[in-house]
Amino acid sequence: MGLRNNQYRWVVLFAATLAQACACFFVQGFGAIALDVKNAMGLDNWQVGMLVSAAQLVPMIGLLVAGELLDRFDERFVVGIGTLIVGGSLCVAALVNSYTELLIILVILGFGYSTAQPGGSKSVSNWFEGGQLGFAMGIRQAGLPLGGAMAILLLPFIAVEYSVQAAFLAGGLVALVGALLFMLLYRSPGLSPCSPKEQIDLRDIIQSRLSMVTEPSMKNIMVSGACLTAAQYAISVFLVLYLHTALGLDSFMATMMFFLVLGSGIVGRISLAAWSDRCKAGRYYPVMTCLGAVTALLILLPLVKGLDLATLSIFMAVTGFFVYGWYGPWVAYVAETAPADRKGFALGMAMTANQVSVILTPPLVGLLRDVFGTYNYGWGVLAVASAVVLFTTSRRYQTMKPQST
Template identity: 45%
Template sequence: MRTSQYRWVILGVATFTQTAAAFFVQGIGAMSVHLRRDLELNTTQLGLLLSAAQLLPLAGLPVAGRLLDRHAERWVVGIGALVVAVALAAGSAAPGYVSLLVVLLIVGAGYSTVQPGGSKSVASWFDASQRGLAMGIRQAGLPLGGVLAALTLPALATAFGWRSTLVVGALVALSGAVAFMTFYRRPPDQRPMVTASRVRLELLREPYMKKIILSGTSMVSVHGGLGVLTVLYLHEVTSVTPVSAVLVYVAVQCAGALGRVCLAAWSDRHGSGRYACVLTCLAAVIIGMAALTTPIGRSPVAACLVFVWLGFFGIGWYGPWVAYAAESAPPDHTGFALGLAMAVNQVAVVLAPPALGLLTDLTGGFAAAWALLAVLTAVTLAMTARL
């Protein structure tokens, strides 16, 4: 039965696997100062590192969605996490920047199964009364991976060099793969179903899918901007030391993890539905981004508080968003719908970090990047509120 207590084991292992698979990539932003120095990178090249791991999921996420609707999540997710581990282990021998980009491309291919697979597994085990909370806890694994990475990877890079961080990332990803393949089981009342191509195409025309895609692409751009620019902004604009900037980045990720749980739990009880919570996050991000373009953003204390605010809403939005996406899709097409929505998101995930980095390099400051994100978010809020 779905009400079985084993659903909490499923939630725990899905969250752990998400955290483990995302660990290294989420730590790249925290290592920005080290990577720029050791590999002699500019901000655009640093943004490309973040994008490299997100490129292959453009094609991989819809494929993963189909596999998840036809085969057991246990093996689809577990093998994907295993690919992440193997790629990072091989990448520890990478001679420089270009080879590191290639390694991260392969990491992205493996990660394609983890995000929709973990979401589908949790959605399958929890009913609507607790699904938002469960999805929020599970999605907190992404920023939680960022927290753990920020606390460990910069110190490892300082002590042993940046290659050592790939070895640790591989071991962490391997533990996630083993855990999921060991403990995951399908709900007793669920069986794999074959999806129809006609239904897959019709999903793109649904109003809920338009809302999911527009809000998703906007907010993952915000998340990408926070990942690539937070530490650099605090260090270069507010004169915070690199160590202190990384600690603030940890706080941002913690706020994001908390936001994913709290906002998703709120969506379980919100009278206007889950998407109303996403609209709230869009509005909060506009306020935060606008604040960074004013003198408030140049104050170390105020800037740190604004980034924590942005972490809570600009990363926390994903909890209610993914619960809304899972519930809106036809029951036997949940995997494909999640994979499709996440694949469209990947366009922004790939383009946002290097684009924002390039904009920062060209303008010689961060204000243009923050303003662009604020405008994009405002347009999304206006459009999706009417759908």
Template identity: 45%
Template structure:
């Protein structure tokens, strides 16, 4: 039964993320159809992530009190209804409002799906299970990147909303119909409100948050800039550039499963696997700042590498956060960690887009991301040195 639960949680994750994660691949078309710049495109991507700044905390609290079945199913259903209603949006402003509502629904899917999988798998297999489930996001993004541009080119951008809405509703229905809590599961009572933010004092959780903020910034930058970089710098057509984004997202699917499975079986800690992903991402970002970033072949290799590590880190990271949570606070701990990440998810796309519009190139945007990763590595090194025995699984 647990593998069925894992399959439906992964499907719902992919379905809920389908449209929002496909926005990057629609970048060239949306700029043309709506007459917007890269900064405005980045704002569209941020709109999906704005409500979760608070919504993830609310969802985490709900998950510690209510059945994940209804919390996740209701959120995915809201995404579907909002996107279908969005086909009536008159233009850019209307699309922004639609994506804000989508973000409210999506707030429940990430932490809810993670908690549902964690409750069915013990620590020896939790990383692998989390990796498979978290692979749903880049899987949904890859499928969206492969299909939505073609749908939009033939039927217009509103048709992409209709498609995304139908997919999200399918995910909601599947989760509500299939998911059940493990038999005999004892739900610990939620702790008092005053103890919630005390979780930030846990050393393992602080290290996870430090890695998470920097890596989610890179992941968000990939979704926004990959197609535009390959089109404008490497000289590829929008179709070929979108295909490489699909390949990078496919590498992210493999990375989330492989890195998480490795964190289950390796002698090193889950934290070490996440830190290794930081180092690999740093190398790739530096390469994009060299002439290799303008070579179609070399840039393709770099973006696939970035996909594997810059998206794949999330599987072991979620397992790390889950295991750092105290009993009865798993939902809130996951929601809190993801809410901290949301600050970067909301702020990074408009910033990177603005830098691209102002400078006329991509070097500054990639450089900012590389600097963020370097700061995280430096901060992580200091934290590890000052907290003995911190390599916790």
């Protein structure tokens, strides 16, 4: 890689991180205005969870399509156009007052949101390799909690001072700016001439792609990613509501605690990913560490009632570090283990497994809260799942290690 390319890759990293933050701004910050949306539209907890799931429904298939597109076309346009769809959808959402209409618009938003995760990850992995891959991926993936942290500072203020619809509009404008900047700044490394894609049989494509599911590393990737995503989205959607209703914190203090979680998550994504570059036990070991930490934190979460604010703040910081930080080393492991010609699809397939959790977790946790009157059952289910996944993936990882040495 030439000197100019070596320097420009940091511009690409900045553009990819900014695009990630802007695309995820509203979706990740929704939890901060969940109480406002709930009150303004007269919703219950299950319906609030469904709003989040609506935006994540299309990516169940869209991530696979986006991954294939990324293997065939320039990331600039795949990611840029997708983020433009996110921005446009949120701007339209600002014009509606019906819950059903809002659900439909958020489903449309999901078409664009499908490109945000695999697209930016592939863009960065094309420019960084070897010892710096985890560090770069960690910075890029910090865009998600960074976007959420920005949203926490802005969206509640906008929702209270103006309206919930104004908050949707703000989220749309942020996404549009991110899309335009990414399309302006990003370019491919250009390390080698691009060869035209061969015309191959659709059946061969499907068999080639889906055969990756049987690989031990991909099994670990998909199961651990889905489990940790479930914990992350449960915290993202319901933490503010939990702190407000169960612990008695006022809305401002509960929101600030969530801000602390996301801020710590930014540090976690970068530092855990950087650790994965140097971890002698392998890049997947930090992911297993996060599974163990998340299990313990979810068990302790129902016990934080009565803690003073200083101790609660420390607990929230540790929670954010692991509940959000896992994604940095995880996505670096995906990019490192995937074949070069199928990297986009591998990222899309791994993130599709995550989408199952994104769709199912918020309504499930909300339903458990509505039925039993407490969030503790939801935290407990997620803790048990994390413990089971840690046990099964660690055993599989131990059998893989001799093959990789």
